[in-house]
Amino acid sequence: MLLPIALNAQTPRAETKATPDAVASNPAREDPALARLFENRVAPLLRQHCLKCHGQEESLRGGLSLVSREDVLRGGDSGPAVDLKTPGESLLLEAVHYDSFEMPPDGKLKDEEIAIFERWVRSGLPWTPGAERSSRRAEDNGMQERLEAAAHHWAYQPIANSVPPFVDSDRISTPIDAFILRRLHDKGLSLAPEADKATLLRRVYYSVTGLPPSPSDVRTFLADDAPDAWERVVDRLLASPQYGEHWARHWLDLVRFAETNSYERDAAKPFAWRYRDYVIRSFNSDKPYDQFIREQLAGDEIDPRSDDALIATGFYRLGIWDDEPVDREQALYDQLDDIVATTGQVFLGINIGCARCHEHKIDPIPQEDYYRFLAFFNGITPYGIRDAKSVERFSVRPLPSASHKGTTSKDDRVLCVTEVGSRPRPTHVLIRGSAAARGKPVTPGFPQILGGADATLTPAAEGAASCGRRRILADWIASPDNPLTARVIVNRIWQYHFGKGLVRTPSDFGVSSPPPTHPELLDYLAGELIAGGWRLKRIHRMILLSSVYRASSSIDPKAQSIDPSNELFGRFPSRRLEAESIRDSILAVRGDLNLQMGGPSVFTKMPAAVLAGQSRPGSGWGKSPVDQQVRRTIYIHVKRSLVVPIVAAFDGADTDTSCPSRFVSTQPTQALLMLNSDFLQESSRRFAADLRRCVGDNEEALVCAGLWRVLQRPPSRKEVERGLAFLRRMVQQHGVGEARALQYYCLLLLNLNEFVYIH
């Protein structure tokens, strides 16, 4: 008898009719072993590899349905998929063997899987109706359940109107303290006492500017007993241009900033430095964060006459790019995937990229959500096609200001996004992420966990440069109603000040992420950010003026036993400086750091041994004048396949994907670099020479000044004595000349733990 399958039974589709005889003789009804073959072996393969294209009436490929025995026998546009009279010659078997059709299109089945199809077809196509779908429904249900469960996940709830709790303490400096002290007191703990002034000054300099205070900065602050001394330092640092440089570096980690494409040629991205400078400018001018988001995602659509708005869209062009891909169509989707994944992680703290090939395994993100999200970007042109000229054609435009002025200088150009025009490419769900296997068509929409609304599209005018979809996405992300955006950024600010966020996984607020240690504080900060017009300096200030930020890092035995990992922020967590700060500090200490800002990137001297690893040693690495080589690290050219050794050694960000937090590794090769590298040799020599220039030849004065520079505090008598004894031993026991002895002492100073750790 015929068992119609609900999904598609009513729809007449193909002209060919299966013979009643063949249909009648479903061997699964006679032979339980054959029924099991279908249920246990064939059905899972159908579900996994076939039914996404050949399972749903509305989107059948080639008119072929594989959801019932009848449908298989009836076939599609090319005729019956299986002919039981000559089963060995069935189209279906040819297709899985890749003989005529090549199915599944995203990769040939394994030999043993093909053998299962062979056996199934040759046994007369046994079929247990319904079995082909049963666990598919279960999968759907799983996602549905996860979506329902996730509706209660903290991160997807509206930002709560959070009020600082009452705490009876004289340590309440900003509302932040109330939230932190409340939790500490609840656990019977208290906040560590305030750190000493020199420690604090060093901490806040690195936190805000990434640079050490000079000895005179320290002396001034130590002598300043005014009650607002701290506040004035904080405000001065937040207003300094070095703030923007340091915080831009954090942002560049997130947006996988690099100035080359990786792969064989690893060619330079033209004008990528303008994006870097844009970020620095944005932080320094305290640009509202919502505007910062809008500019990067859709600056070209929002304000096409603004240089900065166009430069900001360089965001889309920073990723890796294979100029010689195996499959151009697939490569386009790889580029879009990089954009989808980066956008999701950086702005929203969601790992939507995990749903490219299948439903997200953990978070409630159906595959369709991924492609609906991708559809916002599906008007973007590829970065280029093969050569540099095509990159210029697709990704480089004149600066708006230059075009208005009518200047035609080749230098007045910008790396930016462009679109194919007013009509984007159609977007389909790609089965298993394969560009060749198009499934259901989709339109732009927001993830289901965040409401799942369709984007309201207004068709762009004919001849428009872009379809306008990115602006809709940007507005949705940069909205005070988006529960993730503000939370994610305030958490990052907290993370960069304290070494770890209130949410420990700063780019993943999904259901498997650890919940915030202080959810009310997180919401308070997010609310304050929005209320304050999305200005980040206000949040910095609130953090930096808090007693929590000013607490000592000393470890209290009681706190250690109750809160060993300092989840409650009862003390300030010590941390090692980032690679950039280490290099910048060495330059600052030796006295020749060049604080010039902005412009095209510079090239530092690269050891020949490192260049030797290139297939064309030295290619893509230039030479900058000496005074340019001592600029801050953020201005060094970021070449994906050739990383500056000190940056690589001290855990600089990997630039191929978004880097939400850096590793802190400690390894002997770092010590070798700090002791033996040309850079450190040169640095200790200059350090010594500069000391002598500044303080003369008195050994004690030299030692004292050297210690001041690296420790940024008054050295103890013992520390000075130890230095003097070292110099004496060098000269008297080891026969080293005085100049060389001081150089060795300076090398030692640059290796001190205290120089590279903040407490």
Add this chain to the structure above:
Amino acid sequence: MARRLRKRRREFCGRTRRAFLWEAGMGLGGVALASMLYRDGYARSPRDPEASPRTANPLAPKPPHFAPRARQVIFLYMYGGPSHIDTFDYKPAMKGMDGKTVRVKTFGRAGRRNQGRIVETPFRFRRYGESGQWVSEIFPHLATCVDDIAFVKSMTADSPIHGSAMLQMNSGRILSGSPALGSWVNYGLGSENENLPGFVVMLDPRGGPISGAKNWSSGYMPASYQATVLRSRGEPILNLAPPAGMTDAVQRDLLGTLREYNEQHARAHGGDRELAARIASYELAYQMQMSAPEAVDLSQETAATHKLYGTDNPRCRVFARQCLLARRLVERGVRFVQLYSGGAHNDDNWDAHTDIVKNHTLHAGETDQPIAALLKDLKQRGMLDETLVIWGGEFGRQPTAEYAKGTGRDHNAYGFTMWLAGGGIRGGVSYGATDELGSAAVENRCHVKQIHATILHLLGLDPNRLSFPFQGLDQKLVGVEPVEPIRAIMHESHA
């Protein structure tokens, strides 16, 4: 078991490391310095990098998932893509077809083609060994080792373009940004010798491969897992040698004084493990300065060994030195050594686009004797059993000519040959096959992922379990879908 060299080197400031740790520990108020103690087997390091990411020594030895067959790996990387049908994949059916145009699907740097002019292999093939493996005349020495080798003649890769194909062979993905195989192995097992890097790469003096350091990068893993480039002449490791003119006594004084400052500082911040770990890292750096030059000191080898490898043979002496170094490194507990045969571009590596005879004669000639010597030397020292040796490039080459004239072949990722030896591999085996022209793998097709799975499996790591959390996923070298190792080439006891 191999003779392992674990000689105590000169100690840091006259103290043993353990004494140093003890004192450092006491100096820090008796707090257990877990991150360092792991190395000495006092404590187990968690494999989970999240467990204590800031303090655990990332290279501490870790137990495998199950009993391993191999302890270390030497990957002989034939950069550029050696032609399988001119080396090990004999195609008698092609005899007499030279110059004939045939219909065959190919995909190389010149794009997709449906027909081409056959270039019959210009090299003579013979069967060798008790197992009767086919080897081309360009490998006379290696031909004597075939009973220890398993040839996988049905390899496939996803890309016929050097850049992406190399990334796949080295990191599992054709996209830039994933950790190298050697990084995965060190992540999974740690290093057995803290005085030497756990993952070492040696390059061809003609230049690095395409994409350079991306091929040995640790990608999204910490930098601790990236390879150290080791040179066979001069300063073996970057920044290893103290500055010119700095005597050992001066350096030790400097390090001793540095430690005094650092310990005083650490006492003021009692209990901070990171500070203690950084103090220890200077002692380890000093040890490395002592150990690495010894490890690369080939003058310790006998004349017979030198002769075996061919370090005096002008044709192959560079690769001979590197193979001999590779043996010395694995002998000293280095986990993963990768050697590049070929560098830079075009005929400086195996990328024979114009003249297969000239190109392959050159590169086979440079490597044949050293590789055979390496296998024999490992075997005679009883080390082959636990050392997995892998030979291959990022893809093979096409049976047809690339240009209208000449014998050059374009890239072929549809079918090529790799071989493995030692470390649990069954010798004298050929597994899988290409079609009769060698244009594509047809029998027991193997993907690059399966080679990776096989390597991990033999090292005692489950390729479908070894994972690193990144961007919300447990990332695996072999990807999301489960991958089977190639059991048919393993000793039965281990398959």
